[in-house]
Amino acid sequence: MSSSVPNAVMASLGSQNIFDRTARWGSTGMPLGVRPDVTAYWEDAFRRLAQTATWKKYFDDNQFEDGFQKCAAFSASIDRFTGELPGILSDAGVKIVR
DSSP states (O other), X not given: OOOSSTTOOOOOTGGGTOOOOEEOOOOOOOOTTOOHXXXXXXXXXXXXXXXXXXXXXXXXXXXXXXXXXXXXXHHHHHXXXXXXXXXXXXXXXXXXXX
């Protein structure tokens, strides 16, 4: 991490007694038309990964909130967020041009 202030100490949130579990998301995409058995295979593989001790430790160490979702639930979440985003940006003073 760099700083414009020479010899600056970059304090972590934890060192300031700020403990916040952050929700974040990522996804793996597949092309349209993938067979349901292929989708089910990968959903199960990622579900099993999300249940491992290593995965849980990574999320705990980084104060991430785990919210694993299968394809349909994740798609619905993205649709909801996409619908909410213009209001969030507008409330923050961002001009939306589209």
